[in-house]
Amino acid sequence: MSDPQVVQVRDDKKEAVHQVLERIKAQNIQFVDFRIVDLLGRQHHVTVPASEVDERTFEMGVAFDGSSLTGYRSIEESDMVMVPDPTSAFVDPFVEAPTLSLVCNIYTPEGDPYTRDPRNIARKAEAYLKETGIATTAYFGPEAEFFLFDNVQYGNSMKGAFYFIDSEEAAWNTGEPGLGYKVRVKGGYFPVAPTDTMADIRNEMCQLLERCGIRVERHHHEVATAGQGEINFRFDTLTRAADNLLLFKYIVRNVAKKHGKTATFMPKPIVGDNGSGMHTHQSLFNGDTPLFYEKGGYANLSQLALYYIGGILKHAPALTALTNPSTNSFKRLxxxxxxxxxxxFSKGNRSAAIRVPVAAVSPKAARIEFRTPDPTCNPYLAFAAMLLAGLDGIRNRIDPTEHGFGPIDKNLYELSDEEKKSIKSVPASLDEALDALEEDHAFLLAGDVFTKDVIETWIALKREEARSVNRTTHPKEYELYYDL
Known part of the structure; x- marks a missing residue:
């Protein structure tokens, strides 16, 4: 007899496929867009006329060349297949012809899930969580900050290297002709118009996010000058939250382009002002029961939540290789x-790596906020890694209070030198983070979520990025050394 759970899954997929095909007819969809993500986190797509899409498409998938994507297969074994997830459908708001987009999972020609597919890794992390019996669901809520510039120029060659950015609201433009109301350095948190020039653009981004099925909670200008913003959208399950983050970035970039601006999620595009992070809220549930809440505990956290925190903080140096995977990341940190x-960790303290929100928090909203990550990460890999670190903390009962991880409920930047000696810090560079990942990655192999091949491939790609930056002569070096 067939497993009834398997039958149910197949029935659910069949119904979802039926709904997508009916939507194509009802909304006169002309094209269907199939999206995948490479190992580094960049999205790619192929478009098919809607007349060519039927039930078989959701079984057989669409063939593509895996050797052309970063971190995937070599040219002699390049044939791969993308199979659409029918529950991920949304109508692309930026394409003139009515187009339905679908996020895909990647398979080998033999029909096996591809081990280097980031979305497959995220799905395996969710399956492993259920296998542990600790919880049924992990929820993630990323807060990806970004900048909207009016101009960006950059170049690297034998002749020279440079970058140039500009923004109508930047503090450095007070000496230019204009109407004033520039955003001061570190003075951009919640200003009203006319200082905040981006409210209408963020409103439009929110409207499109809602139209594409992402529930928006709020938006605002962020601390930095020159157009830093933040839009918070509703938390979701691990894989779906990663899907939503990539769609969020797609919408932010394209709305910015429509308005003659350019959006960047670089962690530190401006020297001397705040950078862009991706504070990531996390919680575990068993069915409808929240597992991170316990009235009377520190910040009303359960012991299980503390163990989860302990796991993340213990493995944080290695995690940063996945959650902060650019050389630019460490200019923010x-x-x-x-x-x-x-x-x-600390309650309500934004200078700690992990903040425990305490304002307007109900039992079901009890959560932790890992503040170190930034939006250059591949969210499928980053969320999966965070979950595995937390689960390792639970399994091994890593109490953060017994391992020197706090809590510390005061401004960490104002501690005495003696107090600072006992506090560990994140790595100072991408190379240091990769060193940590090489030494500490056994927790990622649990449940075969990550494979050694994926970790080795990731490290090799990131080592080359770091080497390319280290080999490039920097304009600052001319200022420091040209006349020596």
Whole structure:
């Protein structure tokens, strides 16, 4: 007899496929767009006329060349298949012809899930969570900050290297002709118009997010000058939250382009002001029961939640290789810019790596906020890694209070030198983070969620990025050394 759970899954997929095909007819969809993501987190797509899409498409998938995507197969074994997830459908608001987009999972020609497919890794992490019996669902709520610039120029060659950015609201433009109301350095948190020039653009982004099925909670200008913003959308299950983050970035970038601006999720595009992080809220549920809440505990956290925190903080140096995977990431992770470099936890404290929200929190809203990550990460890999670190903490009963991880409920940047000695910090560079990942990755192999091949491939790709930056002569070096 067939497993009834398997039958139910197949029935659910069949119904979802039916709904997508009916939607194509009802909304006169002309094209269907199939999306995948490479190992580094960049999206790619192929478009098919809607007349060519039927039930078989959701079984057989669409063939593509895996050797052309970063981190995938070599040219002699390049044939791969993308199979659409029918529950991920949304109508693309930026394409003139009515187009339905679908997120896909990647398979080998033999029909096996591809081990380097980031979305497959996220799905395996969710399956492993259920296998542990600890919880049934992990919820993630990323808060990806970004900048909207009016101009960006950059170049690297034998002749020279440079970058140039500009923004109508930047503090450095007070000396230019204009109407005033520039955003001061570190003065951009919640200003009203006319200082905040981006409200209408963020409104439009929110409207499109809602139209594409992502529930928006709020938006606002962020701390930095020159157009820093934040839009918070509703938490979701691990894989779906990663799907939503990539769609969020797609919408932000394209709305910005429509308005003659350019959006970037670089962690530190501006020297001397706050960077862009991706504070990531996390919680575990068993069915409808929240597992992170216990009235009377520290910040009303359960012991299980504390163990989860302990796992993340213990493995944080290795995690940063996945949650902060760019050389630019570590220009944000420096003291003095609200950057969470200290590996401690605290309630309501934004200078700690993990903050426990305490304002307007119900039992079901009990959660932790890991503040170190930034939006250059591949969210499928980053969320899966965070979950595995937390589960390792639960399995091994890693109590953060017994391992020197706090809690510390005061401004960590104002501690004495003696107090600072006992506090561990995140790595100071991408190379250091990769060193940590090489030494500490056994927790990622649990449940075969990550494979050694994926970790080795990731490290090799990121080592080459770091080498390319280290080999490039920097304009600052001319200022420091040209006349020596």
């Amino acid at each position: 420096v003291p003095g810019y609200e950057a969470p470099v200290n590996l401690v």
